[in-house]
Amino acid sequence: MPSSVRTMRRTLLLASGMLCVFGSRAVLAADAPPDGQAVAGVSGVSQAKPRGAGTAPTPSGGAVPDQSEAVIVTGTREPHRRARDSLSPIDVVTGAEIARTGQTNVTDALAQLLPSVTRPAVGIFDGAPTDFISLRGLNPNETLVLVNGKRRHNTSFLYISGFADAATPVDIDLIPPALxxxxxxxxxxxxxxxxxxxxxxxxxxxxxxxxxxxxxSAESGLTAQGDGFVVQAGGEKSARLGNNGFIDLSADYRHRDHTVRNRDDDRTGAVTTEILGDPESTRYDFGLNAGYELRDGVTLYSTETYSYRFTDVNQVYRLPSRLPALYPGGFTPHQTTFENDFSASLGAKGDDLLGWSWDLGSTYGGDFLDNNLRNTANIALYDATGSTPRSVHLSNLSTTLLTNDLDVHRAFTVPHWAHPVTIAGGIEHRFETFGTGAGSPASYLLGGSQAQVGLLPSDAGPHSRVVYSAYLEPSTRITDAWQVSVAGRFEHYTDFGNTYNGKVSTRYDITPRLALRGTVSSGTRAPSLANEFYSALAVGPSSASGTLAANSAAARLLGAAPLEPERSTNITAGVVAEPLRDLHLTVDAYQIDIRDRIVSGPGIAGPSAVAALGVQGIALSPELSPDDVSASFFTNAASTRTRGVDVTLSYRTRFRRFGTIDWDASANANYSRITHVNSLANGLSDLVAQNSAFLTTSTPKNRVILGGRWHEGRWDVLLHELRYGETIDQLTYFEGPDAYSTTDFRRFVNHPRWLTNLEVGFRPVSRLRVAFGANNLFDTYPSRIPRENGYYGSEPYDSDGSQIGINGGFYYGRVGYEF
Structure with a gap:
């Protein structure tokens, strides 16, 4: 271990011991009250504060308001609703809290703060660059992401493994964190x-x-093993726009080096295959949020973000015998991706359109990927012509979303009814596209390039659909203590028809300090266009696996049927309590039944797979045995039931001149099981043991976060203990008699793990904060898998389970300035 890392660890361990005198970090604490958080808007859009009403920084980093008092705009159409008064469970995490985690990705920060949030713990191959989050152990496509209340577009990348199987998630790391x-x-x-x-x-x-x-702000750090060096710098500036407006501008830069956690390759006896770890990546994020109030009470608003990201992902090492004429020492292909992502919103809102508050807006966003391979070769092309390019273009992928919406709400006084009735409603139009562009000829001819085969021209093309929807949401109080809200929504999809969903929410305040709440709702998750039209072929040194478009003739040959939407029934019941001053407790239990979950269908190997790939127009290398070739497609495989409970607790202890501790404890436990398995058109089961594990056990069965934040004067210290419950996967064999089997797998248990996170902060002057910290202070790793379940024995950790990360400890220094 490098001496600099050892020195940093000693410093952090000493600080950890000092903190024991005071206690331990609070999810509900912040350096300063969050800006722009005063008034709720229609459709969840935050309203700008009046000019000059911004929050000044808190130089001491001292006392802060309880975030349960924050006014929320999500899950309700009523203005001025506080988090603690909500009818549904909701967490509020401030930008200051995100910064204090030491994470330079927002997804990592939220997963560290909220036990109900899951993110991918391991990324390999082309799945490594994109980050995402999900809730309650479900697929990330089953969590909707909004920005200022407006639907955010998805990434163009499609996951084909793990609990995110079949997802094209939203990548929130492409939003400048300082904004x-x-x-x-x-x-x-x-x-x-x-x-x-x-x-x-x-x-x-x-x-x-x-x-x-x-x-x-700026941050730099590296792992306990001395790799994965990170450097981040960014900032945000707010200014007056005319006499009645504001504009917030932000920019952020982040670079991370490769991390490698592979062990020796069985073929070479050395670490030559370096696929397990984080890719090298460089990202630039830019953002703007602006608003201007006109004289007639109408406010114009605009939000824009743009991101550019470059990633370099290692593929499996090829031996010198593969192509000695060009690579006498062997070679490792690298997949490089150039990504451009943008979103732009423009709208107007007001408080008096024939007595109605209203919001009319339009949002257009997209994600564009340019995928390439370097340090590769088309071996069959070289054998046939004596020449092959070493760099090829694989494909272009694009996703766009245009959303036009109108939302209105108004409170009515009803005769003989003691409380106002709020009526909210709206209409929405969405135009979605998914486009694919072909690779260069050398990437797909005669079996294609090593590691990845380029997209065929016959599979390229634009795909689109239109969605129309309307909703109505009345809410009122039956009595002073009893609140009720009802919502109904109709959606029409041009590719598969109509959906209808409803929700009933209620809350009863038994006393000012004790309330019961509950909801019953139905839900829909439409198959993405990528689920319907994506196809690809991955090539290993001795194997090939293809994904066929679900609606293609090739997939139908293997038993595919047209995709249908996922449909759900949700039940939530909870308690909100404040048994003591400054002690806040919520407990919410839930059950989520989802029918027709969309996942990768059973991998079908052998001659039938070869035949289906041939129908798709994919030519395979003659060196491959049919038994080492498999093909799959997305299918409505099964129905599941997820039951769980969320618990949050916060408490503040004041020690007068010795400062204040904001304590917190939170936990999530959830258990999923398969309730029904569908069949393919040819009678085969839609689900194999590996995909069943992805749906039910590849995320932690429980997570616990315990800790606190001590702050006094110029000093503040955060300490948290995080427990991750076990995950269970069914691992593919890469060696032995069951190598590359699509039906026989190894059951593997990732045992529970505890992690320690620590940050010590100091303000040498009132507006400057310097901090040193550690995520995973004691350098903990997940359970190790058997050699035969990793590529050539080189993978020590499960790449599909999402428990803790595989990089070990990360130690950082951070500086922030407020002006």
């Missing part, structure tokens, strides 16, 4: 309120909306 005011996480089904994808819940990212001030 984020706070994040509201609704842990409840909300398809009736927001439309498709909101089965597990909603993540609403609220951007800053003030007219003065700003921040700048």
């Amino acid at each position: 984020i005011d706070h994040v509201e996480v609704l842990r409840d089904g909300a398809s009736a309120q927001y439309g498709s994808d909101a089965i597990a819940g909603v993540v609403n990212i609220i951007l800053k909306s003030t007219d003065h001030g700003g921040t700048a």
Whole structure:
């Protein structure tokens, strides 16, 4: 271990011991009250504060307001609703809390703060660059992501393994972190309120909306093994726009080096295959949020983000015998991706359109991937012609989303009814596209390039659909203590028809300190266009596996049927309590039944797979045995039931001149099981043991976060213990008699793990904060897998389970300035 890392660890361990005198970090604490968080808007859009009403920084990092008092705009259409008064469970995480985790990715920060949030713990091959989050152990496509209440577009990348199988998730790391005011996480089904994808819940990212001030920050760190060096720098500046407006501008830069956690390759006796770890990546994020109030009370608003990301992903090492004329020392192909991502919103809103509050807006966004291979070769092409390019273009992928929406709400006084009735409603039009572009000829001819085969021209092309929807959401109080809200939504998809969803929510305040709440709802998750039209072929040194478009003739040859939407029924019941001053407790139990889950169908190997790939137009290398070739497609495989409970607790202890501790404890436990398995058109089961594990046991059965934040004067210290429950996967064999089997797998248990996170911060001057910290302070790793279940024995950890990460400890220094 490098001496610099050892020195940093000693420093952090000493700080950990000092913290024991005071206690231990609070999810509900912040350096300063969040900006732009005063008034709720229609459709969840945060309203700008009046000019000059921004929040000044808290120089001491001292006392902060309880975030359960924060006004929320997610899960409700009523203005001025506080988090603690919500009818559904909701978490509020401030930008300051995200920064104090030491994570330079927002997804990593939220997963560290909220036990109900899951992110991929391991990424290999082309799945490594894209980050995502999910709620309650469900697929990330079952969590809807909003920015300022507006639906965010998905990434163009499609996952084909693990608990994210079949997902084209939203990558929230492409939003500048310094522009984020706070994040509201609704842990409840909300398809009736927001439309498709909101089965597990909603993540609403609220951007800053003030007219003065700003921040700048920089961070650098590396892992305990001395790799994965990270450097990040960014900032945000707010300014007055005319006499009645604001503009917030932000930029962020992040670079991370490769991490490698492979062990010796059985073929070479050395670490020559380096596929397990983080890819090298460089990212630039830019953002703008602006608003201007006209004289007649109408406010114009605009939000834009743009990101560019480059990633370099290692593929499996090829021996010198593969192509000695060009690579006498062997070669490792590298997949490189150039990604451009943007989103732009423009709209107007007001408070008096014939007595109605209204919001009319349009959002257009897209994600564009340019995939390439370097340090590769088309061996069959070289054998036939004596020449092959060493770099090829694999494909272009694109996703776009245009959303036009109108939302209105108004409170009515009803005769003989003691309380106002709020009526909210709206209409929405969405135009979605998914496009694919062919690779260069050398990437797909005669079996294609090593590691990845380029997209065939016959599989390239644009695909699109239109979605129309309308919703109605009345809410009122039956008595002073009893609240009720009802929502209904209709959606029409031009590719598969109509959906209808409803939700009923209620809350009863037994006393000012004790309340019961519950919801019952139905939900829908439409298959993505990528689920229907994506195809690809991955080539290993001695194997090939293809994904066929679900609606293609090739997939039908193997038993595929047209995809249908996933449909769900959600039930949530909970308690909100404040038994003591400054002690806040919530307990929410839930059950989520999902029918026709979309996952990769059973991998079918042998001559039938070769024949199906041939129908798709994919030519295989003659060196491959048919038994080492497999093909699959996306299918409505099974129905599942997920039961769980979320618990959150916060408490504040004041020690007068010795400072304050904001304690917190939170936990999630959830258990999923298969309730029904569908069959393919040819009578085969839609689900094999490996995909069943992806659906039910590849995320932790439980997660616990315990800790606190001590702050006094110029100092603050955060300490958290995180427990990750076990995960269970069914691993593919890569060696032995069951090598590359699509039916026989090894059951593997990732045993529970505890991690320690620590940060110590100091303000040498009032606006400057310097911090040193560690994520996974004691360098903990997951359970190790048998050699025969890793590529040539080189993978020590499960690449499909999403428990803890595989990089071990990460140690960092961070500086932030407020102006």
